[in-house]
Amino acid sequence: MADQPRRLLEGLDPEQRTAVTAPRGPVCVLAGAGTGKTRTITHRIAHLVERGLVAPQQVLAVTFTARAAGQMRTRLRELGAGGVQAQTFHAAAFRQLRYFWPRVHDTGVWSLVDNKYRFVMNAANRLGLSTEKDSVRDLAGEIEWAKSSLIAPDRYPSAAAKAGRSAPTAPESVSKVFAAYEQLKTRAEALDFDDLLLHTAAILEEHPEVAEEFRSRYRSFVVDEYQDVNPLQQRVLDAWLGPRDDLTVVGDANQTIYSFAGAAPQWLIGFPRRFPEATVVRLERDYRSTPQVVALANQVIDAARERPAGTRLTLVGQRQDGPKPxxxxxxxxxxxxxxxxxxxxxxxxxxxxxxxxxxxxxxxxxxxxxxxxxxxxxxxxxxxxxERFFARTEVRRAMAALRTAGSRDDLTSGDLCGSVRAVLAEVGLTDEPPAGGAAREHWESLIALVELAEELVAAVPDADLAHYNAELDARAESQHPPxxxxxxxxxxxxxxxxxxxxxxxxxxxxxxxxxxxxxxxxxxxxxxxxxxxxxxxxxxxxxxxxxxxxxxxxxxxxxxxxxxxxxxxxxxxxxxxxxxxxxxxxxxxxxxxxxxxxxxxxxxxxxxxxxxxxxGRCGHCPSDVDEGLLAELKAWRSDRAQQLRVPSYVVFTDATLTAIAEQRPSDEAALIAISGIGGTKLERFGADVLSLVRAERSRP
Incomplete structure (x- = not known):
């Protein structure tokens, strides 16, 4: 085993070796995409174990997916550190709760709710809100965001407004559903996945004897994908650590893509300030992609605005040349x-x-x-x-309705597309798309079915519902790979x-x-x-x-x-x-x-x-906005938003209306040239906007 430490350092580049051999204590690895971060942190753990600085059973490594945790455990076993606990945040917390809960509450740990849908639906039903699947799913998503952000039910409206959340219903209603959901769950003595983290943190924070026992058991911590932690996960990590600093984190703020779920890179970026004595290592050698792909990736991220220092990684391709993107x-x-x-x-x-x-x-x-x-x-x-397109719930329900409609007398006219739209209207298709979320995905699926009907009519002008249903069945069958x-x-x-x-x-x-x-x-x-x-x-x-x-x-x-x-x-x-x-x-x-x-x-x-x-102008040049036109546009937007039952910004943002009032487009080409106005908005609102512009121009 004398050669084991040397073997653990073989094949590492200088930066990886620095991270692996850093002494116990705070270590921050800023690892760009493809730079070997998993290899680095597993070798670091194994190196600490091999040198006798920590026992395998005293290391807790956490990441965000069961797949990543499994891969980490496999690598650690291969490196001789098989006793290390490598788990997701939730799995680690659940294990700790099962052990400590009876000592704190004198009962067995409450049951774990795999899917909060039933509780959210019951809460919404009690308040007279929609219990459609998509509505309940969106409400559940807001509850998850609030809990992961450490936001109580009564604080949801103000917190959602500050975060710019697009709530599925009135924020006050979401707050009430959230509160009712928590009451129902408590009465049932049930825990959701966020509760695993909340209760773990609370037990460690409120019971010093439990915290002391836990911290004597685990002495060294490693967090992968640290840019994705949310406030709740950081609270748990702080409770695990206590006053200690034996923590290794690895992440890439350039890959923060879960802000909608509460994730924030602030703890990764601010790690050197929190631990001034920390070893900070930057991994920028990309072993995954060709230099051509790496150059394009750098070009994409270099265009980002106001990048904090911790995000300024420039990848350097290590592979042989390949084709240009x-x-x-x-x-x-x-x-x-x-x-x-x-x-x-x-x-x-x-x-x-x-x-x-x-x-x-x-x-x-x-x-x-x-x-x-x-x-x-x-x-x-x-x-x-x-899900596969034809396996989606809304598509299966729509196909069932279309089959049933095949024998209806009121749908036997030659207008197949009209018939399909009429049937789909009965299962949720609207003339205007919802603002976003699950309802928007549902609508997009139904519109795709309408477009399939349009394609069939173009190929077979006399096609009817029977032809259409047969086409749908054939497509559904052929799209299952062997x-x-x-x-x-x-x-x-x-x-x-x-x-x-x-x-x-x-x-x-x-x-x-x-x-x-x-x-x-x-x-x-x-x-x-x-x-x-x-x-x-x-x-x-x-x-x-x-x-x-x-x-x-x-x-x-x-x-x-x-x-x-x-x-x-x-x-x-x-x-x-x-x-x-x-x-x-x-x-x-x-x-x-x-x-x-x-x-x-x-x-x-x-x-x-x-x-x-x-x-279309810099901040130094004066605005030439037509105030009268801007007022007309805002009044029109308010009316349209009320008709569509969506927030005003879903129609057009204030900035877009200002751009229209400044540039006063005369035709569709000029209107779509304004950033933020794509083909969909042009089709839905273009005629109204251009009419308002022309009317304002014609005024004396």
């Missing part, structure tokens, strides 16, 4: 998906395993068109982090922590990435940028970024490529914008390296901030 623009989503399927087939023929290929998108509703394209090309696939060896379809959030040889980042349009409801909020926009960074860094060798200018075949090409993509497209790419498209899609801009640089329409200074780009 590819960029592609398409007329519509169907063409984009078919091109992706065609390229995947080519990669497979050249020897890339299908399991080493991924198609990543912003929201799960985007998966359907890729499921179909891959199925049509007979390419196996699997959906990660979301084996798990297939292309991965996943959202960007679900792809975190994974990697593939080839990655396709698809649907990169404004309104999707960044997501529509993030517009106008700089912090939310920056999180969307980090999502793109996560997507880029999933690729080892091949990477394609693509977007479509319209949703359906033959649709108006009103979509805009994501604002994050403009500066990435090289001059020699076929996707570089031609001058005529620059003029149509952007406010005054100049081409630099094939990209489009926003310029102030008055002084032509380069525009940097989200608000500056939206307004």
């Amino acid at each position: 590819d960029f592609a623009e398409f007329d519509d989503e169907v063409s984009e998906a078919q091109a992706v399927a065609h390229k995947i087939a080519a990669l497979a023929r050249d020897g890339t395993p299908l399991s080493e290929i991924a198609v990543l998108f912003r929201v799960n509703a985007q998966s359907e068109v890729y499921e179909k394209a891959l199925a049509d090309a007979e390419i196996p696939y699997q959906v990660r982090g979301g 084996t798990v060896e297939g292309v991965t379809l996943a959202s960007l959030h679900a792809a975190k922590g994974l990697e593939w040889d080839a990655v396709f980042l698809v649907g990169l349009v404004d309104g999707t990435l960044p997501i529509q409801y993030a517009d106008g909020d700089d912090a939310a926009i920056e999180e969307e940028r980090r999502l793109l960074y996560v997507g880029v860094t999933r690729a080892r060798e091949f990477l394609r970024l693509s977007w479509a200018l319209s949703r359906g075949e033959g649709g108006k090409r009103f979509r805009r490529r994501s604002r994050f993509v403009y500066a990435l497209v090289p001059d020699d790419s076929p996707a570089a914008l031609p001058a005529r498209v620059q003029q149509r899609e952007a406010s005054p801009m100049r081409s630099q390296g094939g990209a489009v640089t926003p310029r102030c329409r008055t002084c032509e200074t380069k525009l940097l901030g989200t608000l500056e780009i939206k307004l």
Whole structure:
């Protein structure tokens, strides 16, 4: 065993070795994507154990997924440190509660609620609120956010407003549901997953003898993905530590993508201030991706605004050169998906395993068109982090209603699309989309069924409901891959922590990435940028970024490529914008390296901030807003928001209305050139807005 310490250091780069050999005490590892963070922290734990500085049973290592914890345990066993506890936060807390609860409460630990849905539904029902599945799911999500953020029910309205949360119903109603949920759960002597952490922290904080026993048992702590901790998890970690400082944390603030769930990088970034004597190591050598992919990832994150010092990691590719990242623009989503399927087939023929290929998108509703394209090309696939399209509850319910409707006399006319819309209206399809959340995903699924009807009519003009139902059944059957060896379809959030040889980042349009409801909020926009960074860094060798200018075949090409993509497209790419498209899609801009640089329409200074780009002018140039038009626009927005039963900002933000009142667009092309107005909003609100602009111009 004398050679074991030396073996633990073999193959480590200088920075990794520094982290592994750092003495017990506070250690902060700022680890960029692909830099070997798991290898580093497992070797550090094994090195401490091997040198006799800590016993394996005295180490508690926590991470965020059971898969990551399992991988860590496997590596530690291979390194001779098999007695180390490597668990998720919740699993570690549950284990501690089972041991300490009877000593504190003189009872057995309460039962664990695997799914809080029933309690939330009962609470909503008591208050006369909707108990539809999507509504209950959104309420449960708000309760989870509040508890993870250490927010009590009575504080929810003010906290949600401060955090800019888009509540599924009135914040005061959410507060009441939250309180009722807690009462029902307590009466049932049940705990949810957040309670595991809350009660663990409370026991350690309020019972010194319990804290003393726990801290004599565990002496060294390691936290992986530290940028993802929320206030509740940090409270538990503080309770575990007490006055001690034997803590190793590892994370990358550039990969903070769970702020909506309460995660915050502040503890990672502020670690050196909390522990001034800490060893801080920066891992920037990327062993995952080719230098070409690494260069693009750096370009994405370097454009981020107001980056704290702890986020300024510049990756350095260590692999051999590979192909340059590819960029592609398409007329519509169907063409984009078919091109992706065609390229995947080519990669497979050249020897890339299908399991080493991924198609990543912003929201799960985007998966359907890729499921179909891959199925049509007979390419196996699997959906990660979301149900298959035809397995979704709302789709199954809609298909059942469509089958039943096949014999109805009132739906036997030749208008198949109208018939499909009428049936789907009975199961939740509305003329206007909901603001967001589960209800919006539900609506997107139903709209996809309408678009399938439109495709069928285009191919078979006399198709009826029987033809349509047969088409749906055939599509549903063909989209089940025979084996798990297939292309991965996943959202960007679900792809975190994974990697593939080839990655396709698809649907990169404004309104999707960044997501529509993030517009106008700089912090939310920056999180969307980090999502793109996560997507880029999933690729080892091949990477394609693509977007479509319209949703359906033959649709108006009103979509805009994501604002994050403009500066990435090289001059020699076929996707570089031609001058005529620059003029149509952007406010005054100049081409630099094939990209489009926003310029102030008055002084032509380069525009940097989200608000500056939206307004089309820099902060130094005076506003030429038409106050009368702005007042008319705000009054119109208020009326539309009431009609749609959504917050006013869902229609247009104040910044967007100001941009309209300043630029006074005369036609659709000028209107869509304003950042934050995509094809969907143009179709829904464009006519009204242009009418108001023309009316204001015609006034004496």
